[in-house]
Amino acid sequence: MEIPWVIDEHTKVKHELLKNYIGTWMAILFSQQEKLGIPPQLLFLDGFAGPGIYYEGDPKSSTCKGSPLIVGEIANKFIDENEKREFSIICIDKNQKCVEMLNKGLHKLDKHNQQWEAYQGEFDVKINELLDDLEETKSILRPSFFFIDPFGYSGFDINTLKRILKYDRSELFINFMIYDIIRFIEADHSQQRMKELFGCSDFSAVSEYTNSEEKQQFLVNLYCKQLRDYAGARYVMPFRINTPGMGTRPKYYLIHASNHIKALIEMKNDMAKVSDAAYRFEAIGITSQLGFFEDLDKTGLREMIKRHCKELYPSAVEYSELEEWAYANTNGVAKTIKEALIKLENDKYIRIRRKERQRTITVTKGAMIRYRETT
Numbered sequence: 158m159e160i161p162w163v164i165d166e167h168t169k170v171k172h173e174l175l176k177n178y179i180g181t182w183m184a185i186l187f188s189q190q191e192k193l194g195i196p197p198q199l200l201f202l203d204g205f206a207g208p209g210i211y212y213e214g215d216p217k218s219s220t221c222k223g224s225p226l227i228v229g230e231i232a233n234k235f236i237d238e239n240e241k242r243e244f245s246i247i248c249i250d251k252n253q254k255c256v257e258m259l260n261k262g263l264h265k266l267d268k269h270n271q272q273w274e275a276y277q278g279e280f281d282v283k284i285n286e287l288l289d290d291l292e293e294t295k296s297i298l299r300p301s302f303f304f305i306d307p308f309g310y311s312g313f314d315i316n317t318l319k320r321i322l323k324y325d326r327s328e329l330f331i332n333f334m335i336y337d338i339i340r341f342i343e344a345d346h347s348q349q350r351m352k353e354l355f356g357c358s359d360f361s362a363v364s365e366y367t368n369s370e371e372k373q374q375f376l377v378n379l380y381c382k383q384l385r386d387y388a389g390a391r392y393v394m395p396f397r398i399n400t401p402g403m404g405t406r407p408k409y410y411l412i413h414a415s416n417h418i419k420a421l422i423e424m425k426n427d428m429a430k431v432s433d434a435a436y437r438f439e440a441i442g443i444t445s446q447l448g449f450f451e452d453l454d455k456t457g458l459r460e461m462i463k464r465h466c467k468e469l470y471p472s473a474v475e476y477s478e479l480e481e482w483a484y485a486n487t488n489g490v491a492k493t494i495k496e497a498l499i500k501l502e503n504d505k506y507i508r509i510r511r512k513e514r515q516r517t518i519t520v521t522k523g524a525m526i527r528y529r530e531t532t
Contacts, residue, residue, distance in 0.1 A: 161255065164211035164221055167408065170398065171332065174411070175224055175304060177427045180231050185419070186300050187235060187242055197242040200301040201228050204280040204313065206248035209259035224304055225259060229266045229273060236269045245299070248275035249283045280305070280312050288320050300326035310338045315356035319388040322416065329414040333380060333395070336408040339372050355380060356387045377410055390414035392421040392485055396428055418481050429490050458489050459497040463506050466528040473510070473527040476520050495520050505529060
């Protein structure tokens, strides 16, 4: 069977991110389950799975694996360590030839008989059938990672994502195709699909803006707001993927949604590790106001932390609590958050009361941080 596609650079980036994150995800959750005496069971679901294998370029002399097979290889290593672990892989694709090719690869890779399987059909239909079965049997969805990587902007109704997020240990990683969305958002034939995507009609206000950057900001913020307020995700973080040769103009954003701060922290940390000059992953933060995108320099991060501490004044905030807030609301990760706090301390905007024996050159758990009333 002929491999249908040559992999593009954007897909390589998504696969690299998935590869880095999914191993961390497995390690944390398997470990937690085993410590609690819970059967170690996880699920990876690939919503627009593709053929599982791609040509790497022209000439078509070499191949590389797609997301389901990348995840399967990593899962095998964890099951090698403990054969009591169960890792389900469910893949969905509407192209029957892709499904046949993917199943061939999955079955060959499934050396622990985990019954990894690809199904032909529409993502929305198949997922709702799965959730219906769970509800009818009063079963609990095992901790799950949903990789939703469509070619366009349809086929993953926000109501379906809302059903998924009702299960506490579910995570979504969504390819939000901003280029295609902006291209078709005002077309008459796209209105119903846009309503299904956003779960509201507020997207129509994009017509008030002529600048492409403003349109992007408006639509990404609206979608993330809907994932939180409508679909029920506690933590939502969009990452803008810059396109080489196009400055900061992206073709898509990767949006992570979950109900646990640990999931967000690990995702941002992995983004920071993989990011490079060509594809820079920008954790932009969320706000209800149009036009807010956390600027990428350290000054922007410091100003947000200073403002947050000022809003809490006269109360102090413990470092771990502030770090969680910063992960959820800024582009910061642990290293840059600590750097920002030290700079704010040196500039006398905040006071840091450290625990005994904590070094003054850093900030760690237990330190109490308070805004200075006068500077």
